[in-house]
Amino acid sequence: MRCFVVILLLVACARLSAAAAGVSCALADEFLSRHNVTADDNDVPGPICGGQCCGRGREIQVKSTLRRSAEGSMTVSTKRTAELLLSTKRSLQDHLTGLSHQSQNKTATLFTQLYRGHATRTVQPLAALYDDIRIVLRSNEADISTENLGAGPPKDLAASAKKFFREIFPVAYHNVLKLDSKQFSPEYEVCLKYAYDAVQPFGDVPQQLGTSLSRSLEAARALLQMLAVGADALAAAERVVAGGAEDCADRLLRAAGCARCHGHDARPCRHYCLNVARGCIGSLVSELDGPWAGYVEGVERLTKVDADVALRELETKVSKAIMYALENRAISENKVRQECGPPSTLDSPALTSPHPTSGSIRRENLRAPPPDTELLQFAATLASTKKLFATLADRLCNEPDFAADNNEKCWNGIAIGDYTKPLVTSASQSDQKYNPEISGSPPQDPRVAALADKLQQARQLLVSYSRSKELTAESFMQGDEAGEEGSGSGRSYPDDYDSEGSGDDGSGDHDGQSKPYFNESPPDSSTPKVFNSSGSRVTSAVLSVAALAAALRALT
Structure with a gap:
């Protein structure tokens, strides 16, 4: 009492x-x-x-309030940037995934119109190829761990493309021989698949397609992963800042609260605020300045997504492969006879319509333009954050409660007057030994070093993919035909990339107009008819089924 x-x-x-x-x-x-x-x-x-x-x-309450206010003020930019990264990742991933379904539907339509009832046998290989594509485009939390940053993609799309063409070879060869009322025996189909490498019925188109898909989609996957890595790094940095604000709470109270507790209507002097903010909070994450700037540069270099072009042109390249097989059927027949002998056939059961492919989308969605404009805007916005961590602490002193506009007649930590102590140059750890508001070296959070390493790894990965694109573009400019699908030399879209089908005016139906070579040797030819030779190169126009049908008629 x-x-x-x-x-x-x-x-x-x-x-x-x-x-x-x-x-x-x-x-x-x-x-x-x-x-x-x-x-x-x-x-x-x-x-x-x-x-x-x-x-x-x-x-106690003022100290807690000021700590939360400082934490919120200093992390508003990191939260905004993290949301930008994640929203861009979601939009790009949705765009490419939807585009893969569109491409699958268009390719399935091509097979349906060309092979009719036999197209049912292409459904599974086609679905397997596009499933692998979507697996590559898919990412999850495990993909952004430090241990998995350098790991390769979950699927080898070059191998997937080769497997796809190997699986559809019996159907394509069946179409070449006009065996509408027959089907190959199971043993003969197995032999055809084994003979695929020796026959090379589609020329080098499968290899080109596989290389293009692999390079473009793996680069897109890397970009998607690194966008998530950046957002994850920012979230981790926010936690470090929150911990720093807790440790710095007494200094924040002395700077922004004590004047009021003494009855003064005065804000902290600006340099006083900067010294406190840079010393006890900004210094904790300032070492992320260089790694973050490098990460942003890496993202900028990879924001041109060639996967968009690769997916839009996939059906075109499948058409190109089929056309090659038709143009060079005599050579293929000779090679097949050498490997498997004459065709072994059975009576064909009643033809059925192919099952609809999964992931069908509405017509208006097929007209989605390439995301170049959105990505350029994203890259420009992200570029403005290169100095995010260097200026993070200074943002606090833009808040009215934490700093006056000058250093005269303001709260200097003791009384209303001038702040005459020297201003520390930056928030870097090395500068804090000159900070008059900090005693001793600021604590170093081990999480910051791990984040810096992660951002540097992300930059290296992004740069490696962008350099691969530059080398491919350089090869193309020098006339390397194998680099024809490379990026860096300007986008090339099919003229009807936004149309729904792959052509509605041809069906590939010949109703046995020509008899296949069962008992006589096919015409010999010593040189394959190269579809993409200089005299007949088709690089971007979509080959319609009508063109394939016309080729069939001309060759029979």
Whole structure:
């Protein structure tokens, strides 16, 4: 009871002293009310400010409020950038996944119109190829761990493309021989698949297609992964900043709260705020400045997504492969006879329509333009964040509660006056030994070093893919035909990339107009007819089924 009386006397004396000194707590009450500080001040003066207008309860609440406010102010830019990265990743992934379904449907339509009922046998190989494509485009949390950053894609798309063409070879060869009322025996189909490498019925188109898919989609996968890596790094940095704000809470209170607790209507001097913010919070993450700038540069270099072109042109290249097989059927027949002998056939059961492919989409969605404009805008916005961590702490001093506009007649930590202490140059760890508001070296969080390493790995991966694209473009400019699908030399889209089908005016139906070579040797030819030779190269126009049908008629 006696102690309680003493405490009341101390508080009363403090209030009387404040009144005697002409100090009004009205300004403090307005500040405290604005920050929802409602603690009962019937307590001893606070241990940090010791002012007449804040007891211990109020001081604790002010410190907590200022800490949260500082944390929110310094992480608003990281949150905004992380959301930009994740929203771009979602949009790009959805775009490419939808485009893969569109491409699958268009290729299935090509097979349906060309092979009719026998097209059912292409459904499974086609689905397997596009499933592998979508697996490559898919990413999850495990993909952004430090251990998995350098790991290869889950599927080898070059191998997937080769497997696809190997599986459809019996159907294509059946079409070349006009065996509408027959089908190959199971043993003969197995032999055809084994003979695929020796026959090379589609020329080098499967290899070109596989190389293009592999290079383009793996680069897209890397970009998608690295966007998630960047967002994850920013979230981790936010946690470090939150921990720093907790440790820095006393300094933040002394800078932004004590003037009010002493009854003054004054904000902290600007250089005072900068020294506190750079020293006890900014220094914790300033070492991410260089790695983050490098990461942003790496993302900028890979924002041209060639996977968009590769998916749009996939059906064109399948058409190209089929046309090659038709143009060079005599050579293929000779090679097949050498490997498997004459065709072994059975009566064909009633033909059925192919099952619809999965993932069909509405017509208006087929007209989605390439995402180049959105990605360029994204890259420009991201580029503006290169100095994100170098200037992170300074953002706090743009908040009215934390800094005045100058260093005169402001709160300098002790009284209203001028702030004459030197301003530390930056938030870097090395500069903090010159910081007058920091005693000793700031603690180094081991998480920051791990984040820096992760960002540097991400940059290296992004640069490696962008360099691969540049080398491919250079090879193309030098006339390397194998690099024809490379990027860097300008986009080339099929003229009807936004149309629904692959052609509706041809069916590939010949109704046995020509007899296949069963009992006589086919015409010999010593040189394959190269479909993409200089005299008949087709690089971007979509080959319609009508063109394939016309080729069939011309060759029979």
